């Protein structure tokens with residue numbers, strides 16, 4: 079059975095048992111601050127288990143792409159992967175142990191035909207119920223083991239907080255491991271870890287929730303979360319010990335063999351086999367991560383990706399590959415993953431480019447790292463030991479894996495301080511805690527509003543007004559019956575026309591009118607099924623149960639819609655101009671402007687930005703009518719709708735499209751759509767209402783991520799007015815028509831630079847003639863011409879050229895000049911080389927003189943400068959300088 083046949087068999091089996099098939103969600107979890115990556119099939123269903131949202135069905139099944147970094151060091155052994163697919167069936171408060179255990183058994187032994195004698199079951203210590211159900215399937219008592227949480231029979235939460243529960247696992251027995259003492263005396267079991275057993279199936283009886291403070295609460299219902307590693311089950315089916323030898327991965331591995339020129343033969347050469355496996359695994363994970371919008375960087379998800387990539391390159395290095403190779407393995411990984419992730423094909427060029435650039439970059443650091451290691455080795459010849467700190471710096475700063483440091487060191491008869499390294503790593507982990515789980519900001523409001531169980535209908539797509547009844551009022555975090563004038567609070571209605579913030583679009587503002595009073599809505603938010611209006615009562619009072627009418631602030635809504643529709647047009651224009659690798663990474667849609675974050679590895683040129691803006695405005699002028707459709711997710715995607723990569727899957731989706739075919743312009747009779755996106759936001763009826771879209775800025779916001787800010791409608795008009803006003807002001811100031819401002823500026827710059835040159839020239843000449851006049855005043859001491867005098871200069875800048883000129887004129891000379899520049903003494907001292915050679919240094923003298931005028935300075939023996947505070951003591955300083963010069967000459 080191939081891996082893909084296994085996928086289909088699994089889904090069919092559970093669909094036949096009433097499960098709704100749900101597509102895999104992104105590797106980047108949607109709106110879940112507790113997780114860096116999707117680590118299990120249940121991640122996208124967490125809100126259902128927690129009772130915060132209603133699931134599309136109570137029985138769900140999926141094949142989820144997962145990414146886990148906990149075992150990255152193990153990658154290369156038989157069965158650890160960072161990227162893998164998890165087969166899952168889930169019950170949201172529906173079936174429980176009685177159904178799920180027999181299904182697992184039937185699927186494994188009946189559908190897949192796995193030998194019953196090879197399966198072992200484990201249950202949580204006190205789970206008699208599960209143990210009995212396994213026994214009823216015919217599993218003999220000696221193969222039903224009771225394991226503790228430490229032995230693996232408690233699952234969750236994923237991250238610091240979340241759903242969890244006791245679990246029951248199935249292990250496959252490959253047969254006794256040679257050399258295992260437990261196998262020899264028949265006492266072996268899965269937890270011994272001798273390699274004999276492979277965990278292939280995990281049933282989580284998900285009934286608890288771990289809170290932020292570590293306490294445990296009970297979930298609203300008892301749920302089932304089943305997870306089975308696709309590649310592991312496939313290895314059993316294909317009777318290969320290593321997941322890398324199952325069909326899809328084996329193809330990628332074959333490409334790695336070709337590219338590196340090494341043969342995969344674990345028995346013959348385990349080192350090479352391990353390297354080839356790691357390269358295979360990391361290349362595949364890279365392709366998937368990039369397709370889900372992760373790009374290499376130095377933090378968070380991007381750092382994890384970078385580390386993986388480096389590990390792959392290092393393994394190549396380790397088996398002697400010195401040329402770039404990763405891109406070609408990545409290419410093969412794409413070829414053999416299209417069954418499960420067809421989108422990889424579309425992103426192929428982009429993914430390959432990322433692999434190529436990163437590999438080249440690391441090749442450079444890898445060589446440098448190895449160079450630094452050589453230096454450490456030279457330094458430590460005495461101890462013959464690499465300190466843990468160096469090993470850590472080589473790894474952490476230069477990306478040199480500790481295994482490589484160890485290998486090189488051992489080859490030279492060195493040992494390494496592994497403990498020191500581990501301690502540094504532990505300290506580092508402590509510093510950067512939260513790679514797997516971010517700090518949790520528990521949103522109390524979400525929990526609170528889930529508890530009130532009010533379902534609010536949003537009826538504001540087509541209408542700005544709605545009538546409804548007040549369902550709930552809160553003041554702070556306390557629910558109240560009435561809110562009086564002046565009081566701030568939250569109002570929940572059964573239906574509202576106010577759009578709750580979502581999909582980047584800000585929440586609406588507006589007003590709620592009751593017979594008894596008026597409430598101004600300052601913001602609207604959604605918590606699960608509940609829409610909450612926050613604001614204050616401005617007249618009378620509003621009470622729970624009151625009949626009210628809601629009115630949305632129309633102008634603000636319309637301006638926001640201009641920016642939302644503008645965002646869609648911009649997104650489409652970016653993709654058609656820069657390429658389809660461009661994906662939305664975040665957005666802000668407000669009444670004032672729009673911000674669109676997207677992935678693109680380099681900064682677009684001025685011309686590109688201009689053609690993007692032109693394309694958008696062409697579509698604005700085409701006045702394309704919008705259409706909004708409700709349809710099945712799969713259908714929307716097959717019609718080419720773009721989904722924001724963090725979008726959560728729902729079975730029915732809303733698709734907003736702007737299709738020329740609905741308009742009157744070119745393309746009116748084709749099926750072409752300029753823009754088609756899954757979107758819950760509020761939009762314009764036709765693109766013409768945007769008026770004009772102007773890109774105000776494009777900037778980098780991190781590796782491979784960019785941000786465009788743009789304005790539309792009245793804001794665009796104001797933007798143009800402001801710019802125009804500025805140009806008019808400049809035209810008036812420069813007394814020239816606007817079009818000639820650049821020429822005028824250029825002419826002024828030329829004029830300025832020629833004037834500056836002339837001025838410098840004049841100054842030079844003035845300095846020279848002043849210096850020449852002074853030269854006659856020099857006295858001769860010991861054959862040296864010494865001049866210590868007060869001078870008058872315009873600025874301190876003139877002192878040095880003056881001293882230089884004097885030295886030149888006087889030949890063998892020592893000069894000290896002090897000037898009063900705007901009440902501050904400024905000093906310069908200069909000595910020709912022969913004078914310095916005779917023991918008279920400009921620095922020494924300048925210090926003496928500067929000390930007297932209350933300042934300090936320094937320089938070289940040939941030239942020193944200083945400033946002071948006390949201009950009244952300049953004469954005294956001059957006298958001291960002369961004396962100091964004489965003393966030093968006499969001392970020789």
Ligand code: SER
Pocket residue numbers: 117118119120166233280281282303304305306
């Ligand atoms: N969540 C469980 C796991 O990851 C079962 O799906 O193993």
